[in-house]
Amino acid sequence: MSFALTLLIAGWVFVLIWIPMVVLSQRKIHPKALFTLFFAELWERFSFYGMRAFLILYMTKVLFEKIEKGEADAQAYGIYGAFNALLYAAPLIGGMLADKMLGFRKAVILGGILMASAQFMLATNAYLGNEQTFFFIALGLLAVGNGFFKPNISSFLGTFYDRNDRRKDSAFTIFYMGINVGAFLAPLTCGYLASVHWSLGFLAAGIGMLLGIIVFWRNMRVYEDKGTPPDLVALKKSVFMGLNSEWLIILGSLAFVPLFAFLINAEGITTYILIIAGVACIGYLLYTAFTSTDKADGQRLLAFISLFFFHMIFWALFEQAGGSLNILTDRYVEKHGVETGQFQALNALYIILLAPVFTWIWAKLHKTGKEPRTPIKFFYALLQMALGFFVIVLGINSIVETADSGTLIPVIFLMAMYLFHTTGELSLSPVGLSVVTKLSPAKTVGFVMGAWFLSIAFGHKIGGYLGTLTSSPEGASKSEELSLFAQVYMNSGVYIVLGAALLLLLVSPILKRWMHGVH
Helix, strand or coil, X not given: CCHHHHHHHHHHHHHHHHHHHHHHHHCCCCCXXXXXXXXXXXXXXXXXXXXXXXXXXXHHHHHCCCCCHHHHHHHHHHHHHXXXXXXXXXXXXXXXXHHHHHHHHHHHHHHHHHHHHHHHHHHHHHHHCCCHHHHHHHHHHHXXXXXXXXXXXXHHHHCCCCCCCXXXXXXXXXXXXXXXXXXXXXXXXXXHHXXXXXXXXXXXXXXXXXXXXXXXXXXHHHHCCCCCCCCHHHHHCEEECCEEHHHHHHHXXXXXXXXXXXXXXXXXXXXXXXXXXXXXXXXXXXXXXXXXXXXXXXXXXXXXXXXXXXXXXXHHHXXXXXXXXXHHHHHHECCCCCCHHHHHHHHHHHHHHHHHHHHHHHHXXXXXXXXXXXXXXXXXXXXXXXXXXXXXXXXXXXXXXXHHXXXXXXXXXXXXXXXXXXXXXXXXXXXHHHHHHHHCCHHHHHHHHHHHHHHHHHXXXXXXXXXXXXXXXXXXXXXXXXXXXXXXXXXHHHHHHHXXXXXXXXXXXXXXXXXXXXX
């Protein structure tokens, strides 16, 4: 039995022991819906992170195998960035449609069905012939589906807690651990299966998404009266050629798939569209903030907009994990028999282990009145991101002079980097999801959650650009290639991130006032 397969089995055994312990310890504190949504999101993340574990490798090794390595890397990074940007931009529309028409339940189910279909398309394509057109259509379908699923399952969870319910941060941290159980199992499973055949990796991801839909649909009774369409009569009323609004949304979503497929391939155009969408979104939020009849609501939106930009910077660097760091691991890290994609499980494993610790820390500090407010938690996250990149730069520099003779980066540097990135993520991401539901006016929570994911979309697009900076020209030596990685990571991952952290620290007193008691 290979070490990679042993890791896969050990990972599943660990989760089957760990998850019941977490659920049993929290079942009397939180509503049942938390645990249903926990499992639904677990399988959706299994689907996404399963594909993410090997997507960049699939593109560079198979889809673009006929072009030069440096050019293939740059093209793959650009596509990876554009795909993830659209993946996280789509929730802006999906959140709004759920707010106004579909309701959270229908939006989540629709998104899940679209994403499962997309994964099965990718599996079929990888098995039959790796056609680029089919590949881009499947990615477009994934992005559209994610627009309905991703923002609305998080927003749906928020409806089970009051705005200042002290259990809310704890609930979102538990929910976030569910996300990362899926993200832990996915690389171990799909990363291994993809090494057997690429189609098996995509197939496992599709089955995971299908299980997520089943879990969500089979547990409707625990949702009480929440998540239903705001006006079911209007939604079912015929509006065009005998079709009601629900069917028009479904058909309209499918019509967007070819457009998204084109934009993922033509990633340069995507940049301009994202800029326009971002300006429009921020402009609308600013207008809403300054025209709000409730001053507190308006200033809370201003605080949200400020956090939007720091959130974007964090994810631009964090997402190197699925891009340039995956390539670095594949080519230059001593892997000791582990498949490259399986290293993506490190981040999720750390979260599974540390999420309860962070939940306990926040609760303990809250009781003593010392819990940091959200801007300071974001500040800590940025500091840890910079520290992680500093560690991997140390690892690169330790072997750069002997890389041409075959020396590889010791794996301990990679493991330490992911540890710091994970503690940073736990200081920012679940807290961010929670604070969005607190800062949002009640009638626009889906749209504001979509805007929050738009900040991740910008982060992914910037992350794709940063990945292209690590692409060396054809003929470069290993030492030259590694020096380029170290230079990009030091400039972007350390210096720029530290500058952003300092700026956030300076403006945090203003943000605290604007949040009007939201912790």
